[in-house]
Amino acid sequence: MPTWSRTLDEAGVSDPLLRRDYTEQRRLVARFARAEYMAVRLLLPAAVVPDVIAATAFMHHSDNLIDQGPLDERLKALESWEIQVKDAFDSGSTDQSVLRALVHTAGRHAQLEGHVQAFLTGAPAEVQWEGFDTDDDFRRYVDAYSHPAFTLIACLLEPPAQADAYRTGCRTFIESSQRLDFLEDLADDLGTGRLGLSQESLAAFGITRAQLERGESSEGLEKLIWHQVELIRPGLVDSQSLADLVDPRSRQFMTALVSCSRYGSRKSRRRECRSFASPRASRSRPPFACSLVPTMLPAAHGDAERFVTPH
Numbered sequence: 001m002p003t004w005s006r007t008l009d010e011a012g013v014s015d016p017l018l019r020r021d022y023t024e025q026r027r028l029v030a031r032f033a034r035a036e037y038m039a040v041r042l043l044l045p046a047a048v049v050p051d052v053i054a055a056t057a058f059m060h061h062s063d064n065l066i067d068q069g070p071l072d073e074r075l076k077a078l079e080s081w082e083i084q085v086k087d088a089f090d091s092g093s094t095d096q097s098v099l100r101a102l103v104h105t106a107g108r109h110a111q112l113e114g115h116v117q118a119f120l121t122g123a124p125a126e127v128q129w130e131g132f133d134t135d136d137d138f139r140r141y142v143d144a145y146s147h148p149a150f151t152l153i154a155c156l157l158e159p160p161a162q163a164d165a166y167r168t169g170c171r172t173f174i175e176s177s178q179r180l181d182f183l184e185d186l187a188d189d190l191g192t193g194r195l196g197l198s199q200e201s202l203a204a205f206g207i208t209r210a211q212l213e214r215g216e217s218s219e220g221l222e223k224l225i226w227h228q229v230e231l232i233r234p235g236l237v238d239s240q241s242l243a244d245l246v247d248p249r250s251r252q253f254m255t256a257l258v259s260c261s262r263y264g265s266r267k268s269r270r271r272e273c274r275s276f277a278s279p280r281a282s283r284s285r286p287p288f289a290c291s292l293v294p295t296m297l298p299a300a301h302g303d304a305e306r307f308v309t310p311h
Contacts, residue, residue, distance in 0.1 A: 002046050010046035012108070021101040022050045025057035028098075032060060043253040048156055051109060054101040055152045059119070061098050066127045074127050082120045089113055105156075115155045118148040131209070132198040142175050150174045157246045157254070169242045173258065176235030183228050186212075197228070 002010065004026065008019050030037040033056065040052050065081050066074045088094035088103050106112040122144035132138045147170070154170050182189070182196025189196055190213055202208060205220040205227070212221075236258060243254040 001041055007041075007046040007049050011048070011050045013050055013104070018100065018104055021097045021104075022054060024097045025053050025101050026050075028057050028060065029053050039253065039256065043250075043256060044157075045247070045249040048250070050101075051105040051156050052153055054098075054105045055112065055156060057098050058102045058116070059149060059152055062120070062123065063126075066123060071127065075124065078120070078123050078127060082123075085116065085120060089116075109156055111155050111158065112152075115148060115151050119145075119152055122148045130193060131195040132200075134200040135198050138179075138196075138198050139175065142171075142178050146178045147171055147174050150177075157250050159245050159247065162245045166242065166245045169239055169245065172235045173239035173242060176232045176239065179228060179232045180236075183225065183232070187215075197224070201228070 004023065008014075008022060013019055013022055026037075036056070037053070040049055040056075044052060062078075062081060065077045068074075069077075084094070084096070085099060085102075088096070088099040089106070092103060094100055094103065102112075102116070106116070125141050125144035129141055132141065150173075151167075151170055154166075158166055179196075185196065195209055195212065199209070201224060202212075205224040207218070207220045207224060211218070239258045240255070242258060243251045246254050
């Protein structure tokens with residue numbers, strides 16, 4: 001792994017102020033997402049590392065603005081932030097380090113600005129959601145927010161010659177990945193008044209939201225979880241082809257990312273029924289993304305399968 005100074009050189013970042021900006025974002029990402037940061041540093045070519053870090057820092061900063069507080073205050077914060085981001089792109093200058101790094105990255109990746117706008121346009125869906133009536137409502141949430149959030153980073157690895165296939169693959173991956181996240185966070189989300197499983201899905205297995213909120217385990221819940229895993233699996237399997245589309249130097253990263261999610265889907269179907277009996281109990285499981293590096297490192301040596309096959 002090259003030094004950070006050499007990584008900036010490889011990315012063509014020579015201006016002293018911009019080097020400080022990227023370094024500040026690097027520190028931020030390394031602090032709030034250490035596992036992801038190490039995966040990026042180890043498994044992506046140095047030339048794209050500062051760009052991925054800048055996009056990740058922007059997404060984190062944006063999420064922080066809309067994550068806490070009354071709904072109207074979060075929507076106002078989002079509106080103000082969207083204006084600041086637009087002004088930074090329009091003028092090419094800003095007094096915010098996170099935006100200077102982002103705008104500079106967009107100068108080398110022309111596709112990024114459109115993805116930034118799509119992410120901000122869809123962000124109200126993340127602020128406002130508490131649950132979904134139908135699976136179609138869930139998919140609309142994915143289209144509005146989850147997919148644009150993922151493509152903020154994924155677009156930086158986009159292969160120009162196969163862009164359409166890559167975008168389709170990213171959409172397939174993120175729907176399965178979001179289902180997995182909601183499944184893993186089922187008990188925790190209920191504690192904050194949210195539910196990532198649709199009412200339509202609950203009704204199909206004779207379950208009510210009230211039962212889930214009371215922490216009642218049942219045969220219907222077990223069947224529901226198995227059903228969700230079966231919905232997740234095909235998308236993750238199909239997403240393995242993403243690694244064949246990106247630049248060869250980024251394939252280890254993409255392979256590990258998809259393999260990590262496949263492993264998570266296997267764990268979820270075994271874990272959720274056990275953990276759900278006490279949904280408000282403290283759960284020792286770290287955030288799913290924190291398992292990324294142990295899975296990614298073997299993938300870098302072409303040995304991911306033994307880490308994604310259950311024992």
